[in-house]
Amino acid sequence: MAANPTMDEKQDRYSPEAVERKWRERWERDGVNRLTDAQLASAENPYYNLMMFPYPSAEGLHIGNIYAYTGADVNGRFQRLNGKDVFQPIGFDAFGIHSENHALKVGANPQDLIPRNIENFTRTLQRFGGMFDWNHTVDTTHVSYYRWTQWVFLKLHEAGLVERREAPVNWCPSCMTVLANEQVLGGLCERCESTVEQRELPQWFFRITDYAGQLLDNLADMDWSGVTKKAQAAWIGRSQGAEVSFAIAEGSGAANPVDAEAGGARIRVFTTRPDTLFGATYMVLAPEHPLVDAVTAADAQPAVDAYRAEVARRDVVERQKTDKDKTGVFTGGYAVNPVNGARIPVWIADYVLMGYGTGAIMAVPGHDARDFEFAQAFGLPIVRVIAAPGEDAETRLAEAYSGDGTLVNSGDFDGLTVADAKQAIVERLKAEGDAKAQTNYLHDWCVSRQRYWGPPIPMIHCTACGAVPVPEDELPVELPHLEDFRPDDSGQSPLARATDWFNAPCPACGRSAHRDTDVTDNFLCSGWYFLRYPSTGRDDLAIEPQLTAKWLPVDSYIGGNEHAVLHLMYARFLTMALHDLGIIGFSEPFKRFRAHGLLIREGRKMSKSKGNVISPDAIINQYGADTLRLYLMFLGAYEQGGDYRGSGIQGPFSFLNRLWQSVAEADGDPDLPPEPEVERALHRTIRQVTEQLPEQQFNTAIAAMMEYMNVVRADGRTPRIKELTPLVVIVAPFAPHVCEELYERLGFAGGLFASARWPAHDPAKLVDATLNIAVQVNGKLRGEVTVSPDAGAESVRAAAELDGNVARHLAGKEVRKVIYVRNKLINLVAA
RNA sequence: GCCCGGGUGGUGAAAUCGGUAAACACAGGGGACUUAAAAUCCCCCGGAGGCAACUCCCUGCGGGUUCAAGUCCCGCCCCGGGCACCA
Numbered sequence: 001m002a003a004n005p006t007m008d009e010k011q012d013r014y015s016p017e018a019v020e021r022k023w024r025e026r027w028e029r030d031g032v033n034r035l036t037d038a039q040l041a042s043a044e045n046p047y048y049n050l051m052m053f054p055y056p057s058a059e060g061l062h063i064g065n066i067y068a069y070t071g072a073d074v075n076g077r078f079q080r081l082n083g084k085d086v087f088q089p090i091g092f093d094a095f096g097i098h099s100e101n102h103a104l105k106v107g108a109n110p111q112d113l114i115p116r117n118i119e120n121f122t123r124t125l126q127r128f129g130g131m132f133d134w135n136h137t138v139d140t141t142h143v144s145y146y147r148w149t150q151w152v153f154l155k156l157h158e159a160g161l162v163e164r165r166e167a168p169v170n171w172c173p174s175c176m177t178v179l180a181n182e183q184v185l186g187g188l189c190e191r192c193e194s195t196v197e198q199r200e201l202p203q204w205f206f207r208i209t210d211y212a213g214q215l216l217d218n219l220a221d222m223d224w225s226g227v228t229k230k231a232q233a234a235w236i237g238r239s240q241g242a243e244v245s246f247a248i249a250e251g252s253g254a255a256n257p258v259d260a261e262a263g264g265a266r267i268r269v270f271t272t273r274p275d276t277l278f279g280a281t282y283m284v285l286a287p288e289h290p291l292v293d294a295v296t297a298a299d300a301q302p303a304v305d306a307y308r309a310e311v312a313r314r315d316v317v318e319r320q321k322t323d324k325d326k327t328g329v330f331t332g333g334y335a336v337n338p339v340n341g342a343r344i345p346v347w348i349a350d351y352v353l354m355g356y357g358t359g360a361i362m363a364v365p366g367h368d369a370r371d372f373e374f375a376q377a378f379g380l381p382i383v384r385v386i387a388a389p390g391e392d393a394e395t396r397l398a399e400a401y402s403g404d405g406t407l408v409n410s411g412d413f414d415g416l417t418v419a420d421a422k423q424a425i426v427e428r429l430k431a432e433g434d435a436k437a438q439t440n441y442l443h444d445w446c447v448s449r450q451r452y453w454g455p456p457i458p459m460i461h462c463t464a465c466g467a468v469p470v471p472e473d474e475l476p477v478e479l480p481h482l483e484d485f486r487p488d489d490s491g492q493s494p495l496a497r498a499t500d501w502f503n504a505p506c507p508a509c510g511r512s513a514h515r516d517t518d519v520t521d522n523f524l525c526s527g528w529y530f531l532r533y534p535s536t537g538r539d540d541l542a543i544e545p546q547l548t549a550k551w552l553p554v555d556s557y558i559g560g561n562e563h564a565v566l567h568l569m570y571a572r573f574l575t576m577a578l579h580d581l582g583i584i585g586f587s588e589p590f591k592r593f594r595a596h597g598l599l600i601r602e603g604r605k606m607s608k609s610k611g612n613v614i615s616p617d618a619i620i621n622q623y624g625a626d627t628l629r630l631y632l633m634f635l636g637a638y639e640q641g642g643d644y645r646g647s648g649i650q651g652p653f654s655f656l657n658r659l660w661q662s663v664a665e666a667d668g669d670p671d672l673p674p675e676p677e678v679e680r681a682l683h684r685t686i687r688q689v690t691e692q693l694p695e696q697q698f699n700t701a702i703a704a705m706m707e708y709m710n711v712v713r714a715d716g717r718t719p720r721i722k723e724l725t726p727l728v729v730i731v732a733p734f735a736p737h738v739c740e741e742l743y744e745r746l747g748f749a750g751g752l753f754a755s756a757r758w759p760a761h762d763p764a765k766l767v768d769a770t771l772n773i774a775v776q777v778n779g780k781l782r783g784e785v786t787v788s789p790d791a792g793a794e795s796v797r798a799a800a801e802l803d804g805n806v807a808r809h810l811a812g813k814e815v816r817k818v819i820y821v822r823n824k825l826i827n828l829v830a831a
Numbered sequence: 832g833c834c835c836g837g838g839u840g841g842u843g844a845a846a847u848c849g850g851u852a853a854a855c856a857c858a859g860g861g862g863a864c865u866u867a868a869a870a871u872c873c874c875c876c877g878g879a880g881g882c883a884a885c886u887c888c889c890u891g892c893g894g895g896u897u898c899a900a901g902u903c904c905c906g907c908c909c910c911g912g913g914c915a916c917c918a
Contacts (some may be wrong), residue, residue: 013869013870014870026848044875117865135903224833227835227836227912227913230835230913231834231835231912231913231914234834234835234913234914235912235913235914237917239917239918241918269918270918271918272917272918273918284918323916324916326916333875340833349892349916350916351916351918352916352918353916353918355917356917356918357918358918360918361918362918363918364918368918369832370916370918372917373916390884440917440918441917442917443917492847549892561912562912562913564913565913565914597836598911598912622863634843634844634856635843635844636843636844637844637845640836640837642843642844643842643843643844643857644843645842645843645857647842647843647857647858648842648843648856648857648858650856650857650858651843651855651856651857652856654856654870655856655873655899657870657871658870658871660870661870661871665871694837699843699844700844700845700846700854700855702855702856703844703845703854703855703856704854704855705855706856707854708856712895713871713872715872715873716871716872716873741868763865772851773851774850774851775851776850776851776898776899778898778899779897779899780899781851784851805866805883805884805885808885816898817898818855818898819850819898820900821850822838824850824851825850825851825899827898827899828898829898830897
């Protein structure tokens with residue numbers, strides 16, 4: 001007994017600040033979270049726990065990052081307590097437009113700013129209690145990392161997956177750079193919201209569509225969040241159909257006669273609906289299509305030229321708007337429908353895109369909404385070739401019908417179903433060389449950026465040899481330190497102004513040449529970082545084979561679904577490419593991926609402009625990192641996101657206080673067994689938490705632990721050590737600092753995360769002596785009876801009928817049917 | 832337009848192989864302990880009626896299936912996110 005209770009109380013008060021500092025220092029001193037390369041090599045139960053590394057902004061680590069990382073950290077700590085050797089690295093994704101723009105704004109060089117930001121981020125990452133291995137970290141802007149990013153580029157080049165194309169690209173006039181299609185949102189630049197224009201530039205592309213089939217097919221049996229898989233499938237956009245070739249009709253193209261024998265006189269189209277070929281009443285070429293001049297008649301030439309000029313002026317976004325009226329002009333030329341020999345007019349219109357399929361379509365206004373709209377606008381014939389049930393060949397079309405049905409107005413094919421006709425028509429045309437089956441996917445990955453803040457593309461342009469890769473042993477191509485790195489409107493990267501750097505001898509012929517002045521898309525840096533982590537100890541190679549074979553693929557990856565189609569798709573593609581090069585032994589990088597939801601605040605998105613961003617440091621100062629972590633995980637379903645409400649944090653804070661107080665007040669006998677009723681609750685709790693943590697059901701797992709706490713403390717009873725120890729261990733993934741402290745106070749040496757094991761539940765201890773069964777009469781709840789477990793229907797019914805209220809509702813009625821759900825409910829159906 | 836999520840008390844949310852709607856927590860109210868505060872402990876807390884026992888109503892809206900529907904089916908409305916003249 002303490003001589004001075006007041007003093008004693010003071011000493012025992014839960015002080016998050018002191019506890020967290022103590023354990024942060026202790027973990028660091030003992031290297032609890034750091035693995036040496038020898039440990040990496042010898043680990044017996046490797047578990048690679050990955051989370052998306054942050055971009056180290058000047059504003060500091062966002063609470064949304066902490067939300068994401070806490071969920072992942074809980075998983076890592078849980079795995080560790082279950083005997084896994086957990087490798088949990090973190091790094092910094094610091095290249096890219098965001099950093100560069102910020103540096104421009106404050107008038108500094110990002111090379112000087114980034115280290116400060118990283119330092120700041122590191123401090124918060126350590127403070128919130130992440131179990132990070134700081135022995136293995138990456139900074140994508142450090143030459144020790146990006147030399148290998150350049151190496152990845154060269155490897156892909158070696159594999160034939162890199163090619164240079166003159167292509168229309170999205171150009172942001174404000175950022176003065178090319179944007180990937182995914183970086184254009186609703187026609188505006190993702191970053192600065194300027195209207196994006198269209199430009200033609202030579203660019204480096206990664207041929208990701210070569211892997212589209214594999215990227216799509218593998219999804220089927222991957223253990224990933226469903227929403228992420230669906231987003232990827234939609235992005236890949238597999239489209240199966242046929243390529244059909246139409247001859248240009250005789251007499252067309254009088255203005256620019258072509259040699260029909262040369263094979264240039266056929267227009268190829270891609271269609272997913274070859275069954276509607278008889279309904280193709282005209283064709284449309286993209287205005288940029290190379291055959292436009294070949295089909296254009298002399299008297300149509302001025303109109304065609306004018307239209308093409310007008311379209312070229314329009315930006316790619318304006319061009320792609322779906323809600324504007326259809327425009328186009330007739331070329332004066334005709335093509336021949338291979339299925340029936342009909343002469344059909346050839347138009348050009350901007351609703352047909354050069355970048356998809358073949359840049360030309362057969363127009364079937366009867367069964368395609370866009371073609372229908374165009375045909376109406378320009379008075380072109382509309383023919384029905386599919387009849388839905390109850391319709392026939394003559395039924396008028398008020399709008400395009402794209403549904404199922406049988407063929408009409410289609411010669412020999414009349415009466416076939418859509419599915420059968422697709423096959424049959426392609427078969428016939430195939431025999432004549434006019435068609436083949438074809439599958440299309442969406443765009444390749446443009447990796448060129450006309451900017452400063454990125455890894456220079458390791459290519460050298462020589463007038464004699466063309467584009468020549470920098471030899472591997474000459475890497476890195478260092479990014480020169482430029483005083484003025486502002487992008488200009490020349491379409492060239494600011495690196496072109498670094499003359500000494502710019503001029504370099506051709507690796508092939510030795511003559512004077514110059515470097516590629518573009519840097520790579522930031523997504524290339526982040527596309528392979530997880531492959532680098534285990535190998536950061538090696539500066540002589542990118543990916544150490546043994547360590548990589550041991551630790552990869554990644555066991556668990558957790559991150560935001562905003563990266564579903566960018567980062568995650570690129571990472572998969574790069575992994576497949578490196579696998580096929582024989583560099584790594586697996587072709588899918590992440591065994592398991594879970595998307596977490598968005599953390600919002602009081603119903604609204606957090607943003608700097610709204611001024612409603614929560615500072616993690618302020619919360620940690622007030623409540624401690626443990627309470628913050630627990631609260632973030634308690635807010636709502638992790639995969640759905642959460643709504644941060646200021647007052648709600650009180651609940652988790654009280655919970656930790658009660659846990660603290662329970663340990664302080666616990667009965668001192670360490671061998672005293674748990675009270676039976678408490679023990680049952682304990683085993684139920686262990687079971688639930690153990691089942692729910694791997695499924696990221698953190699909020700309900702925490703609720704279960706709170707419930708158990710209510711049992712432990714019911715009516716102010718004195719808790720027993722054996723009732724508390726397992727609780728401290730299962731709370732520990734959420735609140736690691738305070739649980740370490742309590743574990744020590746409960747009398748255990750050696751540290752919780754270093755030596756404790758996750759408790760197991762004993763099924764025999766789950767069984768209640770009695771349980772309550774709900775009693776319904778005609779489906780309405782009328783009472784409750786207490787019976788022994790697994791009681792039979794008859795005895796439960798007998799007990800139920802003794803209940804006064806139940807008896808009252810049964811009075812004067814006959815029980816016709818009894819529905820008994822074991823250990824839950826009985827429903828007496830009476831009339 | 833298409834594809835995903837989602838809509839439940841004052842609030843954040845639980846419960847979906849159909850089986851007691853609102854667990855857990857916040858806010859609010861009352862009480863215990865305390866000189867006081869903090870922490871802790873107990874009670875109340877969807878709506879209407881009733882002294883009470885209880886009864887009726889309630890999961891965005893309208894239908895349906897079922898002994899039983901937040902959960903399944905049909906038809907809508909609203910919010911959030913993604914994709915988008917992709918042929």
